[in-house]
Every structure is written in structure tokens, then in C-alpha cells.
Amino acid sequence: MKNENVVLETADTYVKIIDKVCDMCGKPMLLLLTEEQQAQYDEYLTGLVYGRRELIQNVLLDFDKFEREFVKTGYCPCCQEKIFQAKFKGKAHKWIALDEETVPPEKYAEFYESVHESANAKLKAGECFDFEQLVVSFLENETWKQKLSVDEKASYLYLIGVESFRLSGDGHVSMLDEESCD
């Protein structure tokens, strides 16, 4: 997200992406979660399912107030600044506005096609492979590694629906669990 209050360096590693469309401005937003946050988020969702009435700040301990509000209402940081007259401060790559600026459609289509070409070739050759792992290997290969920003990589993981990944703040992507073919 382009904002002067975003801290550029981050050593965090993200393992989950949650998405909401902001009710105020209609922008699709992604929020990347660390492993600790993911566990808390899962606990929060379970709480909702079982109707527990625990305060959100007691469950989402590692979320700042902008992140908690986003989980609760889906308001993006820009709109939250306006609604609550609060100053947004966030880490780089944590928030991603899913728009054509962040994810140029042609570039994404090119990536998507090359992954699918490779998948089709493997299928034809009767080769066993894991699709998520294939996507991750493309994000890390010589061609794409340098071409894609961290935000683009996160958006691609989200758009393709890769669920088991690790994305570090320096843009390195790996699988959460390596799948093997037997």
C-alpha cells in the first residue's frame, strides 16, 4: 500500500492472506498474517462459530487496531483513518490493495499461463506434481523472482488460491509443508 507511514523493512514471514472488500470505498484489500496471527485468527473464527463472546482484542493479540478493525468490519486502513481520525501506521507488504496498479493484469495472465503450460506438460508426461508447489517454484525461478514485487507475489498466491505457503518480507516464497509424490 502506498502510504508514507508504511515501514519498509520487515523481517516478518506471512503464512495466510485474508481478504475483504471495504464497505466504504469498495476496494478489495488483502491482509497478510504471520503464523502467530494466523493461530489467533483461527481461534477468533472458531469463537464466532460457537458464539463465544470474547472481546476481539483478547483473541487477536498480535493484531494492531487497524488490523482488528479490518477483521471485524472490513474497513480498509484509508477509510479507517477517515472514520476514526486515526493515523495509519503499518508494515510493508502487510496490506495490499488488490488493484491493477499492484497486479497489472497482463503480467499476471502471463504468469498464470506459464504455470498452466508447465502443469499441462507434466500431466501429459504422466509426471506427478503438486500444483501449489509448482506455483511456488515459478515464483522462485530465475524469470519471475526478479520480475515480481513482494506484493505481487502475495497477490498471485492469493489469486491462484495457494493455501500452504511461507512468504518472507524479502520476497522469498516456500511451501509450508513440502508435498511429496509417492
Ligand SMILES: [Zn+2]
Ligand atoms: Zn476503504
